[in-house]
Amino acid sequence: MKEESAATVNYLNCDYSIRSWLLTVDHKRIGIMYLLAVTVFFLIGGIMATLFRFELSTAAGDLVTAETYNKLFTLHGVVMVFFFLIPSVPAVLGNFVLPLAIGAKDVAFPKLNLLSWYVFMIGGGITLFVALTGGLDTGWTFYTPYSSTYATTDVLSAAIGVFITGFSSILTGLNFLVTIHKMRAPGMTWMRMPLFVWALYATSLIMVLATPVLAITVALLAVERATGIGIFDPALGGDPVLFQHMFWFYSHPAVYIMILPSMGVISELVATFCRRRIFGYSFVAASSIAIAVIGFFVWGHHLFLSTQSVYAGMVFSFLSFLVAVPSAVKTFNWTATMYKSSVSWQSPMLYVMGFMGLFLVGGLTGVVLATLGLDVHMHDTYFVVAHFHYIMVGGVLMGYLGGLHYWWPKITGRMYSEAWAKVSALLVFVGFNLTFMPQFILGYLGMPRRYYAYPPEWQTLNVLSSAGASVLGVGYLIPVIYLLWSLRHGKPAPANPWGGKGLEWTIASPPTPHNFEKPVIVTEGAYAYGEGGHGHG
Amino acid sequence: MSSPFALFPERASTMAWSVDALFLFILWISIFFTVGISAAVVYFAIKYRRKHDDEVPVQIEGHLGLEILWSVIPLILMMVMFFWGTKVFLQLVVSPADATPIYVVGKQWMWKIQHPDGRREINELHVPVGEKFRLIMTSEDVLHSFFVPAFRTKMDVVPGRYSSLWFEATREGVYHLFCAEYCGTSHSGMTGRVVVMSPADYAKWLSGQAPAGPAGGAMADVGAQLFTAKACNTCHDGRPGALGPPLAGTFGHSVTLADGSEVVVDEGYIRESILNPQAKLVRGFQPVMPTYKGQLSEEEILQLITHIKSLKSVEASGEKP
Numbered sequence: 109m110k111e112e113s114a115a116t117v118n119y120l121n122c123d124y125s126i127r128s129w130l131l132t133v134d135h136k137r138i139g140i141m142y143l144l145a146v147t148v149f150f151l152i153g154g155i156m157a158t159l160f161r162f163e164l165s166t167a168a169g170d171l172v173t174a175e176t177y178n179k180l181f182t183l184h185g186v187v188m189v190f191f192f193l194i195p196s197v198p199a200v201l202g203n204f205v206l207p208l209a210i211g212a213k214d215v216a217f218p219k220l221n222l223l224s225w226y227v228f229m230i231g232g233g234i235t236l237f238v239a240l241t242g243g244l245d246t247g248w249t250f251y252t253p254y255s256s257t258y259a260t261t262d263v264l265s266a267a268i269g270v271f272i273t274g275f276s277s278i279l280t281g282l283n284f285l286v287t288i289h290k291m292r293a294p295g296m297t298w299m300r301m302p303l304f305v306w307a308l309y310a311t312s313l314i315m316v317l318a319t320p321v322l323a324i325t326v327a328l329l330a331v332e333r334a335t336g337i338g339i340f341d342p343a344l345g346g347d348p349v350l351f352q353h354m355f356w357f358y359s360h361p362a363v364y365i366m367i368l369p370s371m372g373v374i375s376e377l378v379a380t381f382c383r384r385r386i387f388g389y390s391f392v393a394a395s396s397i398a399i400a401v402i403g404f405f406v407w408g409h410h411l412f413l414s415t416q417s418v419y420a421g422m423v424f425s426f427l428s429f430l431v432a433v434p435s436a437v438k439t440f441n442w443t444a445t446m447y448k449s450s451v452s453w454q455s456p457m458l459y460v461m462g463f464m465g466l467f468l469v470g471g472l473t474g475v476v477l478a479t480l481g482l483d484v485h486m487h488d489t490y491f492v493v494a495h496f497h498y499i500m501v502g503g504v505l506m507g508y509l510g511g512l513h514y515w516w517p518k519i520t521g522r523m524y525s526e527a528w529a530k531v532s533a534l535l536v537f538v539g540f541n542l543t544f545m546p547q548f549i550l551g552y553l554g555m556p557r558r559y560y561a562y563p564p565e566w567q568t569l570n571v572l573s574s575a576g577a578s579v580l581g582v583g584y585l586i587p588v589i590y591l592l593w594s595l596r597h598g599k600p601a602p603a604n605p606w607g608g609k610g611l612e613w614t615i616a617s618p619p620t621p622h623n624f625e626k627p628v629i630v631t632e633g634a635y636a637y638g639e640g641g642h643g644h645g
Numbered sequence: 646m647s648s649p650f651a652l653f654p655e656r657a658s659t660m661a662w663s664v665d666a667l668f669l670f671i672l673w674i675s676i677f678f679t680v681g682i683s684a685a686v687v688y689f690a691i692k693y694r695r696k697h698d699d700e701v702p703v704q705i706e707g708h709l710g711l712e713i714l715w716s717v718i719p720l721i722l723m724m725v726m727f728f729w730g731t732k733v734f735l736q737l738v739v740s741p742a743d744a745t746p747i748y749v750v751g752k753q754w755m756w757k758i759q760h761p762d763g764r765r766e767i768n769e770l771h772v773p774v775g776e777k778f779r780l781i782m783t784s785e786d787v788l789h790s791f792f793v794p795a796f797r798t799k800m801d802v803v804p805g806r807y808s809s810l811w812f813e814a815t816r817e818g819v820y821h822l823f824c825a826e827y828c829g830t831s832h833s834g835m836t837g838r839v840v841v842m843s844p845a846d847y848a849k850w851l852s853g854q855a856p857a858g859p860a861g862g863a864m865a866d867v868g869a870q871l872f873t874a875k876a877c878n879t880c881h882d883g884r885p886g887a888l889g890p891p892l893a894g895t896f897g898h899s900v901t902l903a904d905g906s907e908v909v910v911d912e913g914y915i916r917e918s919i920l921n922p923q924a925k926l927v928r929g930f931q932p933v934m935p936t937y938k939g940q941l942s943e944e945e946i947l948q949l950i951t952h953i954k955s956l957k958s959v960e961a962s963g964e965k966p
Contacts, residue, residue: 174830247827253804254787254829258753342805348788349803382693383700388707413790413801415808418738422731429723433716440715441707443682446689450700453690461690465683472675479671479726481733485664485797488790488825552668553654554794556825559833563821565651638704 118521118618133218134621138225139204140519142195145229147588149191152236156184158581161543161574169561177560178245179261185248186266187239190273191232193504194362197369198315199228199280201511202308204519206284208612208619209302211293211628216286224279231273238266247558249359252340252351256332264333267326274319274326277365281315284308293611295630299393302610302634303379303386306393307372310400314361314368318404322358325351349414356407364403366500368396370507371438374463377510378442380608381457382449385635388441395434402431412483421480428478435471439464454606455529459510462537466502470495473548491551494544502540509536509587514608516591517601521618524594528586535583542576609635657816657841658796663733665797671726737798740811744779748864748947751782751789751802754831756822759944761951763863764851768837770822772814773847779811781912785943790826793839799825807912814841868952871945875937889934890927893956901928915950 119136122128129137160180163171172180203221207214215221238244244266246255255263288309292301328339329351338344340351379386386392408416408424442464451457473495477483486492509532517523546569555566562570604613615624656662693702747770748759758766772778782791784804791810792799795818800810824835842850872878880889890900896915899907903926908914917924919941922934941949 169833174833178827178830178832245829249827251788251827254827258787258829342803348805383695383702385704385706387705388712391707391712412734413799415801415803415806418735421734425730425734426727429727430720432723433720436719437712437716439682440711443685443689444705444708444711446686446693448703448705449689449693450695450702451690451693452695457690461686464686465679468679468682469675472679475723475726476668476671476675479667479730481664481667481730481737482671484734484737484799485794487799488792549652553651554792554821554823556792556823556833558827561833638701 117620118616119621120521120618122621131222133214133222135203135207135214135218135221136519136619136623138221139200139202141225142199142203142228145225145232146192146196146200149187149232150196150584152239153184153187153192154581154584156180156187157577160184161577163560164562164570165567165574167562167564167567167570174560175245176243178247178558179243181558182244182247183235183239186235186244186270188500189248189362189366190270191228191235193366193500194277195228195280196366196504196508197373197511198284198308198311198365199224199276201373201508201515202284202311202369203280205515205610205612206287206305206308207291208518208615208623209305209610210288210291210296211611211624211630212287212291213622213624215283216291217283220279220283224276224283227279228273228276231269231271231276234265234269234272238262238269249355250326250329250351251355252329252332252346252348253343256329256339256351257341257343264330267330267333271323271326271330274323277315277319281312281319284312285316288312293628293630296628297630299390300630300633301393302372303375303389303392303396304369304372307368307375307396310396311365311368313397313400314365314403318358318361318365321354322362325354325358328354349411349416352411352414353407356410357404360407360410361400361403363496363499364399366504367507368399370463370504370511371396373507373511373514374442374460375438376608376610377456377460377514378445379635379637380514380606380610381452381454381460382446383452383607383637384445384449385633385637386441387444387447388437389633389635392438392441395437398434399431402427402434406431409478409483412480413487425478425480429475432471432475432478435467439468439471452606455526455533456510456514456606458530458533459506459513462533463503463506463510465537466498466506466540470498470502473498485554486551488557489551490547490555490557493557494547494551497544497547502544506536509533512587512591514606515612516594517605518612518617518619520595520598521601522594522598523601523605524598525590528590532583532586532590535579535586537583539576539579539581539583543573543580544576546570546572546576609637654794654797655816655818655820656795656797657814657818657820658793658798659813659815660733660737661795661797661815663736663797667726667729667733670729674722738800738810740779740809741777744777744811746951747778747780748944748951749780749782749791749802750785750943750947751791751824751828751835752785753787753829754824754835756791756824756835756837757944759864759947761864763867768822769840770837771840771842771847771850773842773844774814774817775844777811777813779809781807781809781947783807783916783943783947787828788826789824789828789835792823792825793820794823795820795839801826807916814839817841817843817846864948864951865955866952868948868950868955871941871949872952875940877949880934888931890930892953896954896956902926903928903930912950915953916946919946919949 245261246259332339338346340346340348375386406428409428412421550569601617603617750757756768758770782802784802789802796812800808820839822837822839881892883891883893895910899909901907920938923932
């Protein structure tokens, strides 16, 4: 690392030892360690989904037992939400890109960054331990009093796993907030920041403010479960609806922890692949903050039928409509950015277009569910399942994959097969719609979620959905293969393969251990296309 | 029950079309925006696709008017959805005063239903067309949710409290009844059917049923026996100077509590007063009542409640038509 003269020294080849990875404080290496971890968790969650989609291809319960089915969807939810969706974009792409994007050597607290990875792995390890030693059958929502009193699975260990994992989110959020406040290069004013950085800022606010409430909630659940002190179980003098309020006070903002960073990625990709400053930059930046703030006050829309007061329901419905406005603003601005631009059809842009289509459907069906009179019928049906998969898989995962393809040359120094990347983007889009579009119809017909067996007249739609899931599965597996292939056989990546304007594209691919060899001074805003030169002087 | 190609469940209640009409309104708006924006994205992507590698398009900062336009138009549309949705919601959740009560207890994994006349059903609910019913529901164990898609209504069933749901069936038929809130191993087995019959068939069905459940008699009568057996009548005898407040005629009216506040006597208040008597003490009475927690099943509490409700008509005979 001291041989600064050698141009070929980069953060990957500076030290090959295992120790140098496990004790690294380099944000780029920590990003890669998160990449490996979340990929494993995604595969685990995906295998569970594959199994229960098989089960659901017939109306009767036959492939697995009801207990196993319940454990499969529970662990699918827990693993995907806490160990894939929440860390995916911020902890993988955010960790790698954020310091580069603001011209910094690293995050503000590199050691804390490493600690958050270890905390994440400990929480994940405990959760996998639960999965292997009998599983968990409460649903990822842990609703009481089932979870606190009635479930016979190891709720206590799972609660501890989730509790611990939350701290990795808090640490990452803190780190990013301080990094964005204090580590920006000279000249990188707030209104010159890339929109991905704005999105990470908004996300970090939620991580720091909401995650402690999750910790309190699962801690109280664990206390009731372990000691019988009545908090949530009415038989012990507790209130089961209180749990739902506390759980969603975190878990609804957590949806924005997942989607906001993806939205930020989409802004970067639209700008680069249209060679255009994002239309209405300040509105797109402000809408991230608006979503983060309003998003804190909509949790009660999960409780319209919980016996929550009718008036509370009205307030939460109103605020839920309100939080849809900044999302609409983003979508319109991305579309407007494409107008009279220069659109490249490279694979990351295909993911952007896929994101736009799926996010529109997900967002608008969210509006349907925010409508009080409709949620009565659709609450807890497959309509809700389809809706949140359009947001969290359609939206978040398309953004994540788009971003991974975009920054892959920077991360690894290699180009992947563009043709295979296009095939994969197409398969994911088609497979996704085939999987989840039938679930909207099933939901309106009245099929409740978390059903192991269902009335036979719904089999056709379920078979379609399962068929779509297998296309989707192939669409997700192909990138694993060609991205790994590229590590050995891919063409070496130039510093700036896409013509991007971010600071990360001004340095070598892969970057040197300390990112910037010369001091960075920023003299213009992000996305300075058509004004000559790069984003720094 | 419905064909495999149906896009909508059957409409079998007075509320079904109100819900579907609202859904279709929002659905068409959603389709308009989804298709419109997607078409714009695809059109721009084709029309402005990059022709040369060194192409630099004209730069556009933004447009304040457009930003306002595409914030305000969605907001206005959504406010229409909000008010319309709230109107339908209030119709769905506020029971009409003339609805006949039916008592529902959910437990892992069955629905236990008691009609006021004492008939009991499990996982089945028989009702006639054209009559309003109000289900008063609670759970013996975990959360459940009573869901009849053909009626477009659903309500969580929560241990420790009563929730309610009402409907008026409009079409004869047999409809799905589901538990919609995950409740453990056999959650998907906690299903049943709602049988909607013509008034004539319903009368025939009634006469074919055993006149009373195993406990014998109408719910209020069973409740009256319990009232004596549990010695409630010792203190709640309605005479001046009695240890407990009089109960007759109080249901649906408000009473003043020790702290000066008022509470309406409803099913939930009576339940709370039986299980946790000191929680809301009526003014002028001592906190001497013991709790009946653990001594009464959810069904027995409901029987006591129907008895207390019936006391109104017995005492206030002048109100009878």
